[in-house]
Amino acid sequence: xxxxxxxxVAVVGxxxxxxxxxxxxxxxxxxxxxxxxxxxxxxCQAALARGWVDVAGAELDxxxxxxxxxxxxxxxxxxxxxxxxxxxxxxxxxxMDLGSTKREITRxxxxxPGYLEPIGAHPMCxxxxxxxxxxxxxxxxxxxxxxxxxxxxxxxxxxxxxxFAVTLGARPVTLDAVQHDRIVAAISHLPFALATSLMTxxxxxxxxxxxxxxxxxxxxxxxxxxxxxxTTMMLDILxxxxxxxxxxTRACAHYxxxxxxxxxxxxxxxxxxxxxxxxxKRRTLKSSI
Amino acid sequence: xxxxxxxxVAVVGxxxxxxxxxxxxxxxxxxxxxxxxxxxxxxCQAALARGWVDVAGAELDxxxxxxxxxxxxxxxxxxxxxxxxxxxxxxxxxxMDLGSTKREITRxxxxxPGYLEPIGAHPMCxxxxxxxxxxxxxxxxxxxxxxxxxxxxxxxxxxxxxxFAVTLGARPVTLDAVQHDRIVAAISHLPFALATSLMTxxxxxxxxxxxxxxxxxxxxxxxxxxxxxxTTMMLDILxxxxxxxxxxTRACAHYxxxxxxxxxxxxxxxxxxxxxxxxxKRRTLKSSI
Numbered sequence: 198x199x200x201x202x203x204x205x206v207a208v209v210g211x212x213x214x215x216x217x218x219x220x221x222x223x224x225x226x227x228x229x230x231x232x233x234x235x236x237x238x239x240x241c242q243a244a245l246a247r248g249w250v251d252v253a254g255a256e257l258d259x260x261x262x263x264x265x266x267x268x269x270x271x272x273x274x275x276x277x278x279x280x281x282x283x284x285x286x287x288x289x290x291x292x293m294d295l296g297s298t299k300r301e302i303t304r305x306x307x308x309x310p311g312y313l314e315p316i317g318a319h320p321m322c323x324x325x326x327x328x329x330x331x332x333x334x335x336x337x338x339x340x341x342x343x344x345x346x347x348x349x350x351x352x353x354x355x356x357x358x359x360x361f362a363v364t365l366g367a368r369p370v371t372l373d374a375v376q377h378d379r380i381v382a383a384i385s386h387l388p389f390a391l392a393t394s395l396m397t398x399x400x401x402x403x404x405x406x407x408x409x410x411x412x413x414x415x416x417x418x419x420x421x422x423x424x425x426x427x428t429t430m431m432l433d434i435l436x437x438x439x440x441x442x443x444x445x446t447r448a449c450a451h452y453x454x455x456x457x458x459x460x461x462x463x464x465x466x467x468x469x470x471x472x473x474x475x476x477x478k479r480r481t482l483k484s485s486i
Numbered sequence: 487x488x489x490x491x492x493x494x495v496a497v498v499g500x501x502x503x504x505x506x507x508x509x510x511x512x513x514x515x516x517x518x519x520x521x522x523x524x525x526x527x528x529x530c531q532a533a534l535a536r537g538w539v540d541v542a543g544a545e546l547d548x549x550x551x552x553x554x555x556x557x558x559x560x561x562x563x564x565x566x567x568x569x570x571x572x573x574x575x576x577x578x579x580x581x582m583d584l585g586s587t588k589r590e591i592t593r594x595x596x597x598x599p600g601y602l603e604p605i606g607a608h609p610m611c612x613x614x615x616x617x618x619x620x621x622x623x624x625x626x627x628x629x630x631x632x633x634x635x636x637x638x639x640x641x642x643x644x645x646x647x648x649x650f651a652v653t654l655g656a657r658p659v660t661l662d663a664v665q666h667d668r669i670v671a672a673i674s675h676l677p678f679a680l681a682t683s684l685m686t687x688x689x690x691x692x693x694x695x696x697x698x699x700x701x702x703x704x705x706x707x708x709x710x711x712x713x714x715x716x717t718t719m720m721l722d723i724l725x726x727x728x729x730x731x732x733x734x735t736r737a738c739a740h741y742x743x744x745x746x747x748x749x750x751x752x753x754x755x756x757x758x759x760x761x762x763x764x765x766x767k768r769r770t771l772k773s774s775i
Contacts, residue, residue, distance in 0.1 A: 321703040325772075341700060370700060377701075383688045384698045388709035390745055391680045396764035398738040399672045409673045410771055411630060411659060412666075414610040418775045419708040420677035424768040428761045435749050435757065446746040449687040453739035456679055460724050461732040468724065472717045475685035479713040482699055483614075486707045 198353045199264060199291065201361055205230035207263035208250070209278060211240045213324060214295050215269030216332030218365070219249040224334050227364050232259050240329045249332075261285050265361075268294040272302065272433040279305045288312045291354055293361075295320060297381065297430075298437040299345045299374035306347055314354040317345035317374060319381070320367055327427040335366075342367035345374040382441035389431060390446045392423035487642045488553060488580065490650055494519035496552035497539070498567060500529050502613060503584050504558030505621030507654070508538040513623050516653050521548050529618045538621075550574050554650075557583040561591065561722040568594045577601045580643055582650075584609060586670065586719075587726040588634040588663035595636055603643040606634035606663060608670075609656055616716040624655075631656035634663040671730030678720060679735045681712035 206228045208215045219231050233250035234257060235241060241253040252259060257278060260266045266286055268275045275296045282292055292315045296302050299317045306315035322340035324331050342362035346355050355371070362369040372380075395417075403409040435442055459468045495517045497504045508520050522539030523546060524530055530542040541548060546567060549555045555575055557564045564585045571581055581604045585591050588606045595604035611629035613620050631651035635644050644660070651658040661669075684706075692698040724731055748757045 321701050323703060323705060340703065343701065376696065380692060380696050380698050380701050383691045384701050384706050385703065387687060388684060388705050390742060391684060391709055392768075393761055393764040394738050394741040394745060395677060395680060396767055397741045397760070398676060398734060400767065401741075402672045402734055402737055403669060407665065407669050409669050410775065412610050412632065412669050412673050413771070413775045414612060414629065414674065415775075416612060416677050416712050417673050419711050420680055421768055421771075422708050423705050424764045425772065426765065428758060428765050431761060432754065432758060436752060436754065439749050439752060443746040443750040445687060445691055446742050446749065448691055449683050450739040450742035450746065452683040452686045452690075453679060453735050453742065456683060457732040457735040457739065460728050460735065463725060463728060465721065465725065469717060469721060471686070472682055472720060475682040475713045476715065476717050478685055478689065479681075479710055482702070482710075483714065486699065486702045486704075 199289075199357055201228050201265070201357070201364060204228050204264035205232060205262055206265045206267065207232040207234060207260040209234045209257065209260065209266065209268045210270035210274070211235040211237070211244055211329050211332075212269065213327045213329075213331050213333075213336070214320070215267070216240075216244070216249070216329040217334070217336035218267060218269060218295070219244060220332050220334050221337055221365050223249050225364060228265075232263055234259050237329070243329065257281050258285055261287055263287075263290060265291045265293065268292070268296070271430045272296040272298055272437045274433070275302055276305050279309065283309045283313065286313050289314065291316065291357060293318050293358060297385070297434045299343075299377045301437045303345055303347050303374040307349065314351060315347055316350045316354055316358050317347070318358060318362075319343040319345070319377065320362075321385075325422060325425060327430065337365040337367045340367045342369045343377055344369055344371045345377055346371065378438050379441050382438055382445045386434060386438060386442045387445040387449055389423045389426060390442065391449065392421050395421050396424045488578075488646055490517050490554070490646070490653060493517050493553035494521060494551055495554045495556065496521040496523060496549040498523045498546065498549065498555065498557045499559035499563070500524040500526070500533055500618050500621075501558065502616050502618075502620050502622075502625070503609070504556070505529075505533070505538070505618040506623070506625035507556060507558060507584070508533060509621050509623050510626055510654050512538050514653060517554075521552055523548050526618070532618065546570050547574055550576055552576070552579060554580045554582065557581070557585070560719045561585040561587050561726045563722070564591055565594050568598065572598045572602070575602050578603065580605065580646060582607050582647060586674070586723045588632075588666045590726045592634055592636050592663040596638070603640060604636055605639045605643055605647050606636070607647060607651075608632040608634070608666065609651075610674075614711060614714060616719065626654040626656045629656045631658045632666055633658055633660045634666055635660065667727050668730050671727055671734045675723060675727060675731045676734040676738055678712045678715060679731065680738065681710050684710050685713045
């Protein structure tokens with residue numbers, strides 16, 4: 198099996214995920230060489246100056262020298278880059294991505310040349326801020342690191358990816374790409390839809406002079422936090438998980454309408470049961486998330 | 487004007503809000519005497535043992551000795567207690583509450599005997615945990631402290647309440663009770679409705695074996711946090727702000743359906759505009775909440 202310690206790793210995209218990956222690999226002295234690839238010249242210079250990468254540049258061709266290529270760009274950029282990676286990567290290279298939806302990406306990976314070793318990944322971590330400036334050596338620490346192997350993914354490549362995740366301090370979990378996309382629609386993309394719709398509702402419902410945000414406390418702050426997410430990244434996620442996200446969002450709108458009906462009708466027994474059920478469930482999760 | 491320094495303050499209800507109030511008044515040596523009133527015997531003993539109160543007991547009659555009575559119980563308990571306070575409180579006593587909805591409470595305060603000085607209040611602060619055990623000397627620090635004076639509230643009583651809030655380290659803001667209830671429906675009660683409906687949706691949408699919470703990261707954690715709120719307290723809030731909360735919840739359900747439609751139709755320009763608008767707005771709030 199390929200050894201990470203002896204590998205040259207190309208990190209494509211040096212935003213929050215890619216920047217934190219380069220930083221963590223370097224801090225742990227986990228690999229032989231780190232190649233940073235980004236179109237942002239300022240980021241190239243900063244990554245080199247901080248010693249997070251050994252080489253940096255804008256051209257994907259730099260990935261030709263890598264044993265492991267990690268695509269850490271927005272989902273649809275990954276889809277476009279996979280077409281090029283197929284013509285660039287050297288024989289036996291592991292091609293991994295960190296995109297937030299997995300079905301379309303693993304489908305595209307299926308078409309890579311047979312001498313490459315593709316596997317999908319999705320580390321379940323994030324931060325309020327995005328971009329290289331928010332890169333964080335602790336981002337992956339203790340995060341669930343979902344791996345979505347393809348049918349063609351070899352056991353060796355899966356084992357390498359698991360070990361890669363563990364090296365970062367993360368917890369590898371293997372899932373089918375279709376199942377992954379259905380789950381994250383509910384547990385990750387729906388919360389973003391709720392935060393965005395909360396912002397829209399507050400803007401539309403309050404009147405001139407209400408100054409609603411004066412009364413915003415920690416509850417509003419936390420529930421609306423995801424609305425500040427990077428729009429390009431989120432648009433890619435929503436567009437590559439459309440059916441699942443639309444279904445989850447509609448289901449939640451339906452439950453909200455039911456809740457509004459119970460409140461309007463002052464149906465306290467039904468309301469108590471509904472709220473208490475959610476409260477008990479949420480409290481049992483408290484320590485685990 | 488009455489001086490807080492010379493006052494005996496009765497705190498009715500020693501949960502998160504009342505317990506933190508007694509603790510803060512004591513820590514700042516802000517008043518002459520603190521009377522703690524709660525039906526929970528264990529809490530009485532603990533509050534006495536920690537020195538947060540000078541007297542503690544289960545009977546509201548203890549408030550007869552107070553210059554300032556602060557009702558820190560759930561909203562509908564406050565409504566019931568106001569009837570008794572009218573027969574107990576001594577002449578000139580300030581009667582304040584900390585309830586999360588203000589229209590019904592200020593209406594009930596209107597019926598207090600003319601020799602009492604009522605004013606509504608709602609400190610915009612909270613915590614994940616509720617109850618005396620979560621009492622926190624910093625809870626009120628820098629929190630917006632909404633005051634909803636009645637028509638009968640004297641300028642002296644309003645000034646006293648403002649000074650009371652400032653003493654706690656909070657920022658007094660005067661609002662009409664009707665306007666308050668409309669704003670908090672959107673900025674506080676709707677976020678709770680969203681968190682609860684998120685829990686319901688995840689439970690209903692995922693299948694056996696999905697283990698959705700394995701993939702829950704900080705986004706889900708924050709967006710769902712309010713679902714763990716105390717059910718009795720929230721039921722009181724919803725039941726005393728029914729029209730506003732039902733309207734806000736239905737409006738948000740409508741925007742969610744619109745969002746689902748845009749996603750399903752892959753209408754990227756409209757989706758980008760909607761998401762970017764919410765993102766920009768949320769980012770401008772970042773430092774202020």
